[in-house]
Amino acid sequence: MTLAAEQKPGTTRTLIEGVRRTVLPGGLRVVSEHVPGVRSAAIGVFVAVGSRDETPTLNGASHFLEHLLFKGTDTRSAMDISSSLDAVGGEFNAYTAREYTCYHARVLDEDLPMAVDVLGDMMTASTIDSTDVEAEREVILDEIAMHDDDPDDVVHNLFAATAWDGSSLARPIAGSAASIQALTRDQVNRYYRSRYVAPAMTVAVAGNVVHRDVVRLVRKAFSRRAFLADETARPLPPRLATRPRSTRSGDARASRPFEQVNQVLGMRGMTRSDDRRYALGVLNAAFGGGSSSRLFQEVRERRGLAYSVYSFATSYSDAGMVGVSVGSLPSKSAEVLDVVRAELGRIVASGLTQDELDRGRGQMRGGLVLSLEDTGSRMTRLGEVELFQERLLSLDEVLARLDAVTLDDVNNLAADLFSRPETLAVVGPAGG
Numbered sequence: 001m002t003l004a005a006e007q008k009p010g011t012t013r014t015l016i017e018g019v020r021r022t023v024l025p026g027g028l029r030v031v032s033e034h035v036p037g038v039r040s041a042a043i044g045v046f047v048a049v050g051s052r053d054e055t056p057t058l059n060g061a062s063h064f065l066e067h068l069l070f071k072g073t074d075t076r077s078a079m080d081i082s083s084s085l086d087a088v089g090g091e092f093n094a095y096t097a098r099e100y101t102c103y104h105a106r107v108l109d110e111d112l113p114m115a116v117d118v119l120g121d122m123m124t125a126s127t128i129d130s131t132d133v134e135a136e137r138e139v140i141l142d143e144i145a146m147h148d149d150d151p152d153d154v155v156h157n158l159f160a161a162t163a164w165d166g167s168s169l170a171r172p173i174a175g176s177a178a179s180i181q182a183l184t185r186d187q188v189n190r191y192y193r194s195r196y197v198a199p200a201m202t203v204a205v206a207g208n209v210v211h212r213d214v215v216r217l218v219r220k221a222f223s224r225r226a227f228l229a230d231e232t233a234r235p236l237p238p239r240l241a242t243r244p245r246s247t248r249s250g251d252a253r254a255s256r257p258f259e260q261v262n263q264v265l266g267m268r269g270m271t272r273s274d275d276r277r278y279a280l281g282v283l284n285a286a287f288g289g290g291s292s293s294r295l296f297q298e299v300r301e302r303r304g305l306a307y308s309v310y311s312f313a314t315s316y317s318d319a320g321m322v323g324v325s326v327g328s329l330p331s332k333s334a335e336v337l338d339v340v341r342a343e344l345g346r347i348v349a350s351g352l353t354q355d356e357l358d359r360g361r362g363q364m365r366g367g368l369v370l371s372l373e374d375t376g377s378r379m380t381r382l383g384e385v386e387l388f389q390e391r392l393l394s395l396d397e398v399l400a401r402l403d404a405v406t407l408d409d410v411n412n413l414a415a416d417l418f419s420r421p422e423t424l425a426v427v428g429p430a431g432g
Contacts, residue, residue: 004029004202004386005237012211016394019382020211024219026228027199029235031382032214033206035375041112041207042375044104045119046383048200048236051175052098052168052316057182060175061191063096064140064183068192069103070094071132073125076118078132084118091376096173099239099316100387106376109208113217116203120221123201128192133185141181144174151327151427154254155262159425162252163266163321167245198227199236202386206378238388239317244271247321249421261333261428265340266323267420272315272388278364278401279409280322280417284313286352286360287343287414288324294356295324298343305336317388322417330429337424344418351411360410364402369395 002013004023012022019033051062071078085092090107092115103122105115147153157172164170174180203222205214222228247268270280288295288311299309309326324344328336352360371377372395385392393401 003237003390004235007234009231009234012215015392019392021386022211022215023235024198024215024222024228025231025233027197027230027233027235028201028203028218028222028228029386030203030215030218031205031386032209032211033378033382034209034211035207035378038208038375039109040106040375041109041115041205041209042104042106042379043112043115043119043203043205044102044379044383045123046202046204046387047101047103047123047196048099048202048239048387049195050097050099050101051171051173053195054168054171056171057179058187058191059171059179060140060173061183061188062101063174064136064180064188065192065196066094066096066101066103067136067140068128068132068188069122069126071136072127072129073121074127075125076121081118081122084114088114090115098169098173102380102383104376104379112205112207112209112214116214116217117221120218121224123196124222124224124227126192128185128189130185133188137180137183140174141177144172144177144180147172147174151256151258151260151262152325154256155264155425155427156325158252158254158427159264159266159321159423162250162425163247163423164245164319165248169316169319198222198230199233202235202383204379204383204386206382207375235386238386238390240273240388240390241271241318243318244268244320245318247319247423249423251424251426253426255430256427258428259329260327261330261426262325262327263333263337263427264323264325264425265337265344266312266321266423267417269313269320269322269417270315271320272317273390274315274320276409276413277315278398279405279413280313281364282357282360282402282405283352283410283414284311284322284360285363286356286410287311287347289360290363292359294347295340295343299326299336299339303339305332305339309336309340321423323423333426333428347414348418351414352407354407357405357407357410361402361405365399368398368402
């Protein structure tokens with residue numbers, strides 16, 4: 001299958017049955033999936049820029065900009081933008097991640113032209129007004145304060161800062177209070193003009209849609225300000241790396257007046273494109289992904305040490321972490337950490353059982369199929385594959401790869417990952 005970056009502008013390719021991609025002049029790519037039997041359409045504009053692309057001075061600029069694009073364009077006020085979607089019962093939002101930013105909407109199929117037009121206007125003609133910058137600065141500072149009151153957010157930010165110390169992945173997505181206070185309107189506007197360019201964008205649409213109609217709508221909506229003027233520009237290639245970057249081991253602790261002690265214990269994991277990601281998904285589900293998982297049963301059901309405990313697998317284009325997150329009363333924090341380490345040691349030494357493998361695989365299969373009943377999930381899959389994978393797999397191909405995962409695959413992977421040097425982050429009351 002041809003990568004978008006290798007596809008000639010003005011051409012269309014079929015990726016899998018029901019999914020087509022067109023590269024427009026300027027390098028903007030349009031990917032759509034026809035989903036029979038629905039009356040909705042989900043659209044997402046994926047911009048290949050996130051918090052990891054910021055310098056320390058610009059930390060939080062991607063998230064700041066995400067907020068500001070809802071504040072108005074040359075022809076629409078903030079009220080015009082929000083009321084357009086509200087008037088038709090549409091869902092409209094955005095989020096910033098470490099490697100991309102997404103603006104998305106879900107509407108009735110007949111209202112897709114309006115949603116495309118609004119998003120195209122926001123992407124190409126937002127004003128980034130000084131008054132809006134100052135007003136939204138206060139909103140973001142309040143959002144940062146809200147996250148600082150959430151123990152789970154605090155401990156995971158501390159974990160990232162420790163594991164990826166020295167890289168942009170270590171910095172919080174929303175920025176710090178200091179970096180947001182220091183950002184100027186000119187800095188954010190330059191970031192917008194330099195980063196929100198056609199080759200860095202993917203428009204993904206899923207639902208009751210016809211590809212040629214989607215392309216026509218996108219071409220019209222994104223043609224403002226000569227956005228598609230460069231006839232030779234091609235989309236950016238996907239972010240790929242064969243090996244994950246190194247991580248820093250060790251302990252990091254922060255005292256906060258919380259009722260619980262929250263702990264994250266992790267090790268270097270895998271990249272998004274690693275072929276073993278299907279085995280990792282099964283391993284994560286079986287080890288700590290549900291109420292029947294080994295971690296949940298041992299920590300909560302048998303010992304009553306914590307209400308919330310789960311394993312995780314976080315992957316980026318060139319980095320990854322695996323590990324366990326748990327929150328407990330201060331009096332139980334040392335014991336629960338010992339139990340988590342013991343369970344990690346047990347899975348390294350003995351692996352999963354066949355029953356655990358089958359449950360983990362079933363959880364992955366069911367979760368995948370059920371998620372794709374939703375047009376929004378299908379749209380997100382299209383956009384993320386364009387950003388981070390070499391090709392889009394059909395549902396049957398993904399299920400076949402899950403079915404091909406063996407007990408040896410999972411146990412060898414567990415022995416490799418969970419025996420790597422540890423990074424530990426702990427947040428809780430002083431002395432807890």
